[in-house]
Amino acid sequence: MSPRLVFWVPAAIRLALLLAGIGGVWYAFGLLPALAAGVAAMMVLLFVQLQYLYLLSSWLEDPASARLPDGWGAWADIFSRLYRLRRQDEKHQAELTEWLARFRQAMSLLPDGVVIMDDVLFLEWCNTAAEQHLGLELGRDKGMRITNLIRSPIFMDYIILGRYEQPLTLNLRDRKLIVQIIPFENRRQILVTHDATESERIEMMRRDFIANASHELRTPLTVINGFLEIAGAQPNLDVQTRLSHLRLMAEQGKRMQNLVEDMLTLTRLESVEYPLRPEHVPVASLLEQIRQEAEALSSGRHAISLSVEGPDIQGGIDELRSAFGNLVSNAVRYTPEHGRIDIVWRLHEGAPQFLVRDTGIGIRPEHIARLTERFYRVDKGRSRETQGTGLGLAIVKHVLLRHDAVLSIESVPDKGSTFTVTFPARLVIDSGMRAAAA
Incomplete structure (x- = not known):
């Protein structure tokens, strides 16, 4: 049925019933009572229409589906349609609000x-x-x-x-x-x-790394090529000179080899393709090996002590050997003859700590923050004399990052330095685990 018939047919039926009622009053009581009854009925209908118009006007000021009034007659159908339209509108508004909230959440992330x-x-x-x-x-x-x-x-x-x-x-x-x-x-x-701040910083680090690596490699290559040219141009050099040249070339070749190995180590430590594989680290035996290596590097020029009072931990044995070894070898290189170097492993406030304390030349405060940068040297001349690559502390930093450890440095110029590595307590292996491993 068309909307027009849906509206007019019920209205015509209601009007016909009203006229039939008035006709009945006319038949029973006469014309005047019938007219009075008709006027009263029309007034009632008019009041009802005005009342529903007022309710509709009030509802339009705040159109919520829950507040929509019930109707009578044609108003029932009108309010029913308004209710459906308003419910659809509220549903669409809720969907739009949800999508807007999702959009803002996505944009905020x-x-x-x-x-x-x-x-x-x-x-x-x-x-x-x-x-x-x-x-x-x-x-x-x-x-x-x-x-x-x-x-x-x-x-x-x-x-x-x-x-x-x-x-x-x-x-x-x-x-x-x-x-x-x-x-x-x-x-x-x-x-x-x-x-782009971080990207620019990384790009600058890359450029500096290439420039520094090229510079570090250029010097030994220049020395080796120079001696090779001399050997080619002067084949009759005396044996002593030739041996001296060969010794210097071997030293520069070893320097290049150390530099390349350190660069490869740094690349591996930074790569996601080589995740840390924790294993039981026997700290006492590891530090004893490092002490013996330090003794060999010192050649009796320093007093080196080792104190192990802390537990074993979980970590990468080779990586920790490299980090600890770099810290100890630096202490040997930068401590004058007859100086003292203390290697300590202890438990401090529930967390394992590794300390290297020396009586060396010390570091000025302005240099401490940059010590772990690649190729950063406080004294470039002394670094070359001690055969340092400038990458040792950078390797230490990355090894400690992989173990969630923290490096702190205290130093007084001309008096010495203390390098302290603090590991998280969760890496500690208790006695029960050590017994099971044994």
């Missing part, structure tokens, strides 16, 4: 900043990354012009020129940002920010 602006650059919304990158605060800055919030002449020129097809590199708040504006809809624009 993006590492890149996203700022939504209108066509005249007034801030409408931004995510957490954008607040961090640009120093914005959505609750405070919403509705403000973005050029008043980002005060940078380079950014202002970018806005004025309007060449948005190319990104802008912006140094802001000690960050290097890649910024680009993307037109969005007719009256919206999106400002996207990417923090």
Whole structure:
């Protein structure tokens, strides 16, 4: 049945019943009572219609499906349709609200900043990354012009020129940002920010590493090639000179070999393809081997002591041997003759600690923070004399990172240094586990 018939047929039936009632009154009581009854019935119907119009008007001020009144007659059908429409609208609004919440949550988790602006650059919304990158605060800055919030002449020129097809590199708040504006809809624009600070730092480290490695390799190669040229140009050199040249070439070749091995070790430690495989580390025997190696390197020039009072731990034996060995060998190299070196393994406040204490030349405070950088040397001349590659403490840092350990350095120039490695307590192997392993 068509909507028109659905409305008019019940209305016609109700009108016919009303007229039939009035006709019955006319037949029973006469014309005047029938007219009075008809007028009263029309007044009642008019009041009912006005009442429902008032309820409809009140409901439209706050259209909620739960507040929709019940109706009578044609109003019942009208309110029923309004109820269905309102329920559908509420369902769509709930879906839109859910999608908007998901969108904002997804945008808030993006590492890149996203700022939504209108066509005249007034801030409408931004995510957490954008607040961090640009120093914005959505609750405070919403509705403000973005050029008043980002005060940078380079950014202002970018806005004025309007060449948005190319990104802008912006140094802001000690960050290097890649910024680009993307037109969005007719009256919206999106400002996207990417923090390139870490990428720039890694690229700089890569360039420095290549430059330093090339420089470190160039010196021994120059020495070896120079002696080879001399040998080729002067085949009649005396035996003593030739042996001296061969000895120097062997030393430089060993230096290159150590450098390459240390670089390969660093690459392996940084690679995700070589995860740490924890195993039982017998600390006492490991440190005894390192003490013996230190004695051999010292050749009796230092007093070296070893104290082991801590438990065994779980970790990578070869990696820890390399880290501990580097710390001890550095102490030997940078401690003058007749100096003292103490190697200590202990349990400190529930956490295992490894200490190397020496009476060496010490380190000035401004150098301590950079000691674990690749190829960083406090005294380049002394490092070359001691055959150091400049990568030992960088290897120590990466080994400790893989074991969640912390390195602290205390040093007084001309008096000595103490290198302390603190491991997490969870790496400790208790006596029961050691007995089972034995």
